[in-house]
Amino acid sequence: MKPFKIRDIVIDPPLILSPMAGVTDYTFRRLIKRRGGVGLVVSEFISVEGLTRHNPKSKRQMRFDEEERPYAVQIFGGKVDRMAMGAEMAQEVGADILDVNCGCPAPKVVKNGGGSGLLRDPALLESILKEIKKTITIPLTLKLRTGYSDASINVVDVVKMAEQCGVEHIQVHGRTREQGYKGLANWDLIKQVKDAVSIPVSGNGDITTIEYGMTKWRESGVNGILIGRGAMQNPWIFRQFADVLAGNQPYVPDVSEKKHVLLEFFSMCREEMAEIVALGKMKQLAGQFTKGLVGGAQFRQTLYHSHSAEEILDNISIYFETLETRDTFGDGVIEADEDADVEITSCDVETHTTENLTQRVSAGVAGQI
Numbered sequence: 001m002k003p004f005k006i007r008d009i010v011i012d013p014p015l016i017l018s019p020m021a022g023v024t025d026y027t028f029r030r031l032i033k034r035r036g037g038v039g040l041v042v043s044e045f046i047s048v049e050g051l052t053r054h055n056p057k058s059k060r061q062m063r064f065d066e067e068e069r070p071y072a073v074q075i076f077g078g079k080v081d082r083m084a085m086g087a088e089m090a091q092e093v094g095a096d097i098l099d100v101n102c103g104c105p106a107p108k109v110v111k112n113g114g115g116s117g118l119l120r121d122p123a124l125l126e127s128i129l130k131e132i133k134k135t136i137t138i139p140l141t142l143k144l145r146t147g148y149s150d151a152s153i154n155v156v157d158v159v160k161m162a163e164q165c166g167v168e169h170i171q172v173h174g175r176t177r178e179q180g181y182k183g184l185a186n187w188d189l190i191k192q193v194k195d196a197v198s199i200p201v202s203g204n205g206d207i208t209t210i211e212y213g214m215t216k217w218r219e220s221g222v223n224g225i226l227i228g229r230g231a232m233q234n235p236w237i238f239r240q241f242a243d244v245l246a247g248n249q250p251y252v253p254d255v256s257e258k259k260h261v262l263l264e265f266f267s268m269c270r271e272e273m274a275e276i277v278a279l280g281k282m283k284q285l286a287g288q289f290t291k292g293l294v295g296g297a298q299f300r301q302t303l304y305h306s307h308s309a310e311e312i313l314d315n316i317s318i319y320f321e322t323l324e325t326r327d328t329f330g331d332g333v334i335e336a337d338e339d340a341d342v343e344i345t346s347c348d349v350e351t352h353t354t355e356n357l358t359q360r361v362s363a364g365v366a367g368q369i
């Protein structure tokens with residue numbers, strides 16, 4: 001697996017932080033990028049309906065920092081003219097790449113023809129891609145699922161059409177819309193996509209360990225790999241993957257770095273947003289990040305029950321100091337993924353927006369975030 005190019009943009013290493021609504025915002029992307037090993041970052045999906053009607057939230061979602069480059073903006077929608085306008089706006093703010101979302105399964109998105117709804121209407125997708133190509137000069141890429149349902153798997157036909165429209169990189173999440181996040185991603189279909197087109201193809205789905213990532217890459221022959229949820233559990237996963245690709249031992253962060261990454265994230269969040277929102281964001285990350293830690297479930301509970309920045313910071317200090325001095329915490333159990341009580345499995349904007357996090361934290365249900 002070696003670096004690949006999207007037109008003249010080098011993706012090196014060929015590892016991509018997969019877009020996640022309500023997660024891969026300006027703060028989270030920089031946190032992950034700074035750990036190393038990330039060849040491309042993508043915004044959260046951004047509504048072109050909001051963007052082209054100058055909704056401040058949609059505009060805010062396009063914001064990025066130079067340290068993030070190469071940076072792709074992902075847009076979603078089901079109307080040709082609005083998609084082209086949104087694409088133009090992304091180019092104007094300086095995005096390196098424009099990505100079209102053809103995978104989100106959320107009913108609200110699909111109902112309006114966007115996200116994975118476009119898989120049911122390839123003719124509309126074709127019109128959208130052609131119109132965007134006429135409007136922008138930066139590379140156009142597509143992220144899609146394998147089909148709308150098991151009975152209508154059409155990813156290979158769709159990517160061939162996309163290639164004809166001038167799309168320059170295909171990213172396949174190996175599940176159907178119907179599947180949501182259940183079961184496993186189908187990497188055989190990802191391989192079929194790779195074999196069907198001559199533009200670069202990246203594969204996506206369930207990569208949470210380097211071993212699994214290497215296996216799926218070897219089997220499918222893809223140019224790149226996208227990692228989403230795995231980055232919340234392990235912010236160093238890209239660096240570790242890149243180490244192995246370069247023939248080195250994977251980097252192993254020590255306890256103090258794990259503490260530092262939480263503190264860095266919290267401090268970045270506090271600079272960007274109201275304290276209550278920062279608390280919600282912290283709980284969201286902690287829900288995943290604590291999965292592989294000794295006594296992680298108990299540590300997570302202390303964070304969920306923290307109601308102020310001071311409490312969160314105190315609980316982080318107590319946890320990591322205990323680990324450093326005693327090598328254990330609480331029951332000392334490292335839970336398997338499936339035992340952890342927090343699943344983040346949706347691109348449903350309703351459940352992941354910062355506004356929603358605020359409401360849920362205020363309503364005292366932070367533990368469920």
Ligand SMILES: Cc1cc2nc3c(=O)[nH]c(=O)nc-3n(C[C@H](O)[C@H](O)[C@H](O)COP(=O)(O)O)c2cc1C
Nearest residue numbers: 018019020021045173205206227228229345346347
């Ligand atoms: C919370 C959440 C939000 C997501 N939001 C988006 C999104 O905005 N755009 C997109 O293309 N995919 C989105 N996805 C899908 C991921 O990018 C990725 O395709 C999927 O999670 C499978 O990869 P993984 O197993 O590495 O997480 C989202 C997934 C999750 C869990």
